[in-house]
Amino acid sequence: MRLDRFISNLARFNRQDARQLLASGRLRVDGQTVADGCLQVREFNRIELDDEVLQAGKPARFYLLHKPVGYVSATKHPEHPSVLDLLDVPDKHDLHLAGRLDLNTSGLLLITNDGHWSRQLTLPGSRLPKVYRVQTAQPISAEYVEVFARGLYFAYEDLTTLPAELQILGPREARLTLHEGRYHQVKRMFGHFRNQVLGLHRESIGALHLGELPSGAWRALTVQEVRQLQPGNRTVP
Ligand code: URA
Numbered sequence: 001m002r003l004d005r006f007i008s009n010l011a012r013f014n015r016q017d018a019r020q021l022l023a024s025g026r027l028r029v030d031g032q033t034v035a036d037g038c039l040q041v042r043e044f045n046r047i048e049l050d051d052e053v054l055q056a057g058k059p060a061r062f063y064l065l066h067k068p069v070g071y072v073s074a075t076k077h078p079e080h081p082s083v084l085d086l087l088d089v090p091d092k093h094d095l096h097l098a099g100r101l102d103l104n105t106s107g108l109l110l111i112t113n114d115g116h117w118s119r120q121l122t123l124p125g126s127r128l129p130k131v132y133r134v135q136t137a138q139p140i141s142a143e144y145v146e147v148f149a150r151g152l153y154f155a156y157e158d159l160t161t162l163p164a165e166l167q168i169l170g171p172r173e174a175r176l177t178l179h180e181g182r183y184h185q186v187k188r189m190f191g192h193f194r195n196q197v198l199g200l201h202r203e204s205i206g207a208l209h210l211g212e213l214p215s216g217a218w219r220a221l222t223v224q225e226v227r228q229l230q231p232g233n234r235t236v237p
Helices: 003-009 015-024 115-122 142-150 185-191 223-228
Strands: 027-029 047-049 052-055 062-067 105-112 130-136 165-170 173-178 197-205 218-220
Touching: 003 015, 003 027, 003 052, 062 223, 105 115, 130 185, 142 165, 173 185, 185 197
Parallel strands: 105 197
Antiparallel strands: 027 047, 047 052, 062 105, 062 218, 130 173, 130 197, 165 173
16 A cells, blocks of 8 residues: 555544655655655555654565475365465465465465565466476377467467467477466366376476475575566566
């Protein structure tokens, strides 16, 4: 919300007080004096008036997890363990998943308490490349490469998928790069050829790779990694 709104929402100040406080140069956001009431502030910002802390600002948290098969991409589930069960951190109730993987899919999953960050990553227009390794029941032919590059029509959503790159690695194995995340997208794309996906693993999102992180393990993202995934800062090797 805007800083002037944040101030006038406090019980002791009205909108005129907010304007005066801003003009007086007594307000600081993350240590910087701010006079512009339009500045957007969030729960992660520290907001001070003189020596008084109006909002302490909670830490933003970002994790990368290697999801094993058999864990659900939901905060809780009646039958299966949740990916959050693997995370050994405080205040788990505050966390949510930035994207999902199916129960029988393994690989890279992002978890955060920053809704703005996760929305930027998961919006259909985000175009962040996601790389999957796929094992199938039937052989994969060169025709798949062309069809996936052209895009497939998904009747349910009434859309054509964005061009995707398929690299055939073996008779029944391939690496697929998507630039969007539609529901069960990989399985539906192979389903077009009536070829069942038997194994699916997400290797990377943007410049982030699982690396040597074992299945079930997690790590915090660095500040640089968090920034790098945001639109405008992306470099994908
Ligand atoms: N596509 C799928 O079909 N499943 C996943 O888990 C991810 C992408």
